[in-house]
Amino acid sequence: MTDQEKIxxxxxxxxxxxxxxxxxxxxxxxxxxxxxxxxxxxxxxEEPKWLTESRLKAFRHWQTMKMPQWAHLRIPEINYQDxxxxxxxxxxxxxxxxxxxxxxLIDTFNRLGIPLEEQKQLAGVAVxxxxxxxxxxxxxxxxxxxxxxIFCSFSDAVKNHPDLIKKYMGSxxxxxxxxxxxxxxxxxxxxxxCYIPKGVHCPMELSTYxxxxxxxxxxxxxxxxxxxxxxxxSYLEGCTAPMRDENQLHAAIVEIVAxxxxxxxxxxxxxWYPGNKEGKGGIYNFVTKRGICRGDNSxxxxxxVETGSAVTWKYPxxxxxxxxxxxxxxxxxxxNNYQQADTGTKMIHIGKNTRSTIISKGISAGKSENSYRxxxxxxxxxxxxxxxxxxxxxxxxxxxxxxxxxxxxxDNRSAVVEHEAxxxxxxxxxxxxxxxxxxxxxxxxxxxVNGYAKEVLNKLPMEFAVEAQKLLAITLEGSVG
Amino acid sequence: xxxxDKYLELFHKYRKQIGRDDxxxxxxxxxxxxxxxxxxGFPGRKEERYKYTHLEPVFDGELSFDFQPRKIDYDEAxxxxxxxxxxxxxxxxxxxxxxxxxxxxALISLNNGIIYGSLKEASTxxxxxxxxxxxxxxxxxxxxxxxxxxxxxxDGIFLYIPEGVxxxxxxxxxxxxxxxxxxxxQHRNLFVLEKNAExxxxxxxxxxxxxxxLTNSVSEVYTGENANLDLLRLxxxxxxxxxxxxxxxxQDRNSNCQHGxxxxxxxxxxxxxxxxxxGEGAETSTLGLFLTDKMQHxxxxxxxxxxxxxxxxxxxxxxxxxxxxxxAFNGKIHVHPDAQMTKAFQSNNNILLSDAARMYTxxxxxxxxxxxxxxxxxxxxxxxxxxxxxxxxxxxAKDESRLMLMDAFTWDVISKIKQPSLRGRITxxxxxxxRGELSRCNNCAMHCD
Numbered sequence: 001m002t003d004q005e006k007i008x009x010x011x012x013x014x015x016x017x018x019x020x021x022x023x024x025x026x027x028x029x030x031x032x033x034x035x036x037x038x039x040x041x042x043x044x045x046e047e048p049k050w051l052t053e054s055r056l057k058a059f060r061h062w063q064t065m066k067m068p069q070w071a072h073l074r075i076p077e078i079n080y081q082d083x084x085x086x087x088x089x090x091x092x093x094x095x096x097x098x099x100x101x102x103x104x105l106i107d108t109f110n111r112l113g114i115p116l117e118e119q120k121q122l123a124g125v126a127v128x129x130x131x132x133x134x135x136x137x138x139x140x141x142x143x144x145x146x147x148x149x150i151f152c153s154f155s156d157a158v159k160n161h162p163d164l165i166k167k168y169m170g171s172x173x174x175x176x177x178x179x180x181x182x183x184x185x186x187x188x189x190x191x192x193x194c195y196i197p198k199g200v201h202c203p204m205e206l207s208t209y210x211x212x213x214x215x216x217x218x219x220x221x222x223x224x225x226x227x228x229x230x231x232x233x234s235y236l237e238g239c240t241a242p243m244r245d246e247n248q249l250h251a252a253i254v255e256i257v258a259x260x261x262x263x264x265x266x267x268x269x270x271x272w273y274p275g276n277k278e279g280k281g282g283i284y285n286f287v288t289k290r291g292i293c294r295g296d297n298s299x300x301x302x303x304x305v306e307t308g309s310a311v312t313w314k315y316p317x318x319x320x321x322x323x324x325x326x327x328x329x330x331x332x333x334x335x336n337n338y339q340q341a342d343t344g345t346k347m348i349h350i351g352k353n354t355r356s357t358i359i360s361k362g363i364s365a366g367k368s369e370n371s372y373r374x375x376x377x378x379x380x381x382x383x384x385x386x387x388x389x390x391x392x393x394x395x396x397x398x399x400x401x402x403x404x405x406x407x408x409x410x411d412n413r414s415a416v417v418e419h420e421a422x423x424x425x426x427x428x429x430x431x432x433x434x435x436x437x438x439x440x441x442x443x444x445x446x447x448x449v450n451g452y453a454k455e456v457l458n459k460l461p462m463e464f465a466v467e468a469q470k471l472l473a474i475t476l477e478g479s480v481g
Numbered sequence: 482x483x484x485x486d487k488y489l490e491l492f493h494k495y496r497k498q499i500g501r502d503d504x505x506x507x508x509x510x511x512x513x514x515x516x517x518x519x520x521x522g523f524p525g526r527k528e529e530r531y532k533y534t535h536l537e538p539v540f541d542g543e544l545s546f547d548f549q550p551r552k553i554d555y556d557e558a559x560x561x562x563x564x565x566x567x568x569x570x571x572x573x574x575x576x577x578x579x580x581x582x583x584x585x586x587a588l589i590s591l592n593n594g595i596i597y598g599s600l601k602e603a604s605t606x607x608x609x610x611x612x613x614x615x616x617x618x619x620x621x622x623x624x625x626x627x628x629x630x631x632x633x634x635x636d637g638i639f640l641y642i643p644e645g646v647x648x649x650x651x652x653x654x655x656x657x658x659x660x661x662x663x664x665x666x667q668h669r670n671l672f673v674l675e676k677n678a679e680x681x682x683x684x685x686x687x688x689x690x691x692x693x694x695l696t697n698s699v700s701e702v703y704t705g706e707n708a709n710l711d712l713l714r715l716x717x718x719x720x721x722x723x724x725x726x727x728x729x730x731x732q733d734r735n736s737n738c739q740h741g742x743x744x745x746x747x748x749x750x751x752x753x754x755x756x757x758x759x760g761e762g763a764e765t766s767t768l769g770l771f772l773t774d775k776m777q778h779x780x781x782x783x784x785x786x787x788x789x790x791x792x793x794x795x796x797x798x799x800x801x802x803x804x805x806x807x808x809a810f811n812g813k814i815h816v817h818p819d820a821q822m823t824k825a826f827q828s829n830n831n832i833l834l835s836d837a838a839r840m841y842t843x844x845x846x847x848x849x850x851x852x853x854x855x856x857x858x859x860x861x862x863x864x865x866x867x868x869x870x871x872x873x874x875x876x877x878a879k880d881e882s883r884l885m886l887m888d889a890f891t892w893d894v895i896s897k898i899k900q901p902s903l904r905g906r907i908t909x910x911x912x913x914x915x916r917g918e919l920s921r922c923n924n925c926a927m928h929c930d
Contacts, residue, residue, distance in 0.1 A: 070529070072847075378861075380836065395851035398821070404846040410861040413833035422856040423848050 058175035058185030157193035191221035207236035260295025279338025282310025293325035317346035335368035344374035514631035578668035594643035619729035734760030741768035769798035773806035
């Protein structure tokens with residue numbers, strides 16, 4: 001066995017680092033999904049009637065739909081009657097100060113590397129920590145409130161800002177959009193809501209950590225970000241999940257509404273439990289993420305680092321409706337062992353002079369399958385639309401697969417659309433070059449992979465880059481220093 | 482559903498006529514094919530492979546179908562006119578899907594062992610040879626239109642080059658469509674090149690009467706070890722026609738195959754190409770060029786299977802779209818788990834000249850081996866403004882500048898045609914096409930609609 005193979009094997013064998021479980025009593029409802037369950041969820045969250053109705057409408061629609069089969073994924077049939085659709089930590093008290101927070105919960109966050117007590121000192125990061133489904137602690141709310149920014153859990157927003165929720169919820173991703181969007185619209189548990197008023201430049205990075213905790217529960221978050229004209233916000237979302245044997249379902253919706261001259265930056269680091277080396281367990285991650293540039297000169301930027309989940313099905317998209325609006329998608333997706341990822345983006349060009357950039361880097365190892373699937377659609381109205389896509393795949397091992405499925409649909413002659421994709425393994429000459437300059441093979445692979453993903457990692461906000469690098473290091477353990 | 486039933490009924494009603502001289506294995510093949518077609522049906526819009534081309538309505542039209550060559554009055558001079566007349570080649574004429582041979586035998590055997598002519602005749606004269614390949618390369622289960630062709634096909638061209646023989650002159654197959662009523666034509670070709678053989682085949686399509694023609698053809702090609710094949714298809718039908726071509730190529734060890742499709746005219750064109758490199762070290766290069774205007778629709782669907790290590794494939798597809806024409810490109814490179822040291826390249830560039838023109842492109846890579854170098858690129862754009870300005874600033878009129886840029890754009894593909902005289906002729910045809918001139922004689926009324 002050569003050094004390189006050894007390192008690749010180590011990489012493939014590395015364990016999930018964040019596999020621990022917090023022992024907090026959770027309040028759950030019985031398994032299964034029916035209208036009654038939807039009503040119970042709604043009632044537990046003390047929701048107004050219109051929201052209950054909207055859930056039921058979504059649920060009825062979901063019942064008429066079938067699980068989509070087009071993705072390059074092998075997903076065992078999901079028994080929706082065997083899933084608990086609502087779980088909330090039992091200690092639901094509103095905390096006045098940090099001392100009242102369950103020490104074990106604090107410990108969990110400490111081990112995740114996001115010590116809650118240090119949050120206030122941390123460089124301008126406000127964290128809305130979602131533990132299973134109910135928001136536990138929201139920090140920096142006062143600072144944000146001064147600026148008129150609303151950043152709270154989705155259920156709080158339903159109580160306190162029903163008009164905004166009513167106006168924007170489902171406006172980008174309607175419940176009819178797809179199978180998992182319908183499911184989420186029916187049973188969503190909680191999530192985050194963020195509202196940036198007109199002309200406000202959000203002074204800090206907003207971030208949320210999701211964490212699936214109670215066994216056998218699905219988590220269905222919903223995030224809604226509304227940025228009014230002339231505003232700016234950078235939003236971070238990070239996920240780590242403890243080790244679990246049974247598959248867990250995760251179907252989320254993220255909606256972004258951007259006004260005129262607005263910039264929204266959405267960054268994700270996703271590291272749900274990917275299953276063990278035999279491909280047992282792991283999270284099913286079905287996410288619908290979409291943003292719309294409603295006004296002119298707006299920009300929506302998606303950055304994602306995907307290292308976890310047994311199955312990832314995720315296509316953060318931009319609808320570029322306003323003239324001169326810009327959509328960006330930067331992604332690093334790493335799959336190992338039996339992981340499967342089918343991820344990419346959709347760029348819908350509607351307005352004039354709209355531009356979009358897609359940079360996708362896939363790294364597959366072990367027996368995993370990694371696909372890029374993206375659509376660039378230029379409508380007739382999109383004069384001078386411009387798109388550039390680049391999708392590269394790196395293969396580490398001869399049992400894995402890397403696939404590219406780009407769709408380019410162009411309906412305007414002034415549009416310029418470009419797509420490029422390459423697939424290769426780490427070149428022996430590259431490693432040899434490093435070796436002869438005194439860099440050992442392990443570090444050489446680390447160097448090359450880092451350089452390969454750098455284009456995307458550079459787009460992450462400072463606060464997140466550290467965690468992203470950590471996750472890459474864990475997934476490619478033994479090769480990244 | 483109804484269209485499917487129509488064809489099933491047609492098949493069962495005329496079962497005897499369709500397979501009147503069939504050998505038992507062909508009979509079985511037809512039965513299996515119609516069963517497979519019954520199961521798959523016409524591909525609908527929901528089917529990924531046919532997302533942009535909906536063919537069922539075309540097949541639903543009032544179309545007559547010939548079980549035997551029909552006697553048709555034609556003008557001798559007209560029938561031998563062709564787009565590539567200068568070439569010193571063996572010309573084989575296919576009239577409405579049947580090998581047309583008023584002056585020769587149905588099957589021609591040369592001294593050096595080369596056999597060419599009617600496939601139907603070959604399957605009776607050389608049953609073992611034909612049986613070895615017929616239906617083995619293009620599977621009815623993969624593609625509904627192959628199944629439909631297998632069930633109905635009557636005749637076509639058979640070409641056999643024995644081991645070590647090099648065919649000096651190219652074979653030129655001219656598919657002529659001439660009828661007094663709307664017609665469906667389903668012919669089938671089989672080209673076999675044994676070890677170390679070499680051949681060049683040019684296929685041209687012509688419609689000689691303004692009726693609506695629907696062609697659904699299948700070409701099965703086998704290139705043996707170290708064989709060398711150059712296959713070029715020139716599509717030039719009138720805009721009231723529809724053409725579905727299915728070309729299935731199996732390449733053995735170290736064989737080399739160049740496949741080209743040049744589409745100048747034609748209403749709805751769908752080209753299915755599947756190349757399976759089942760031997761190590763095979764090389765393939767596919768070219769595609771389409772120039773569309775009016776309501777034309779051209780859809781190129783290619784699958785390159787890298788089944789074995791050390792194979793190389795290159796694909797160059799280009800399109801120029803004007804008026805309300807639509808184009809689609811769907812190319813897949815599939816690298817199988819053990820196909821290490823694969824090199825695969827695929828490019829698709831398109832120019833939209835008008836606001837109503839549309840292009841859908843979908844290059845795909847499916848890779849299951851790690852030691853590979855695969856890449857693809859796709860672009861959709863318009864003529865380069867700066868290039869236009871540069872030429873105009875040097876005193877070249879705007880229209881002429883546009884033509885020059887388009888010429889240069891198409892030249893990338895044309896320049897890869899190996900045979901110099903053919904390359905020259907294609908350049909001329911494409912140039913004429915871009916200028917909107919007629920490529921054929923002036924009294925021909927076919928392309929002026």
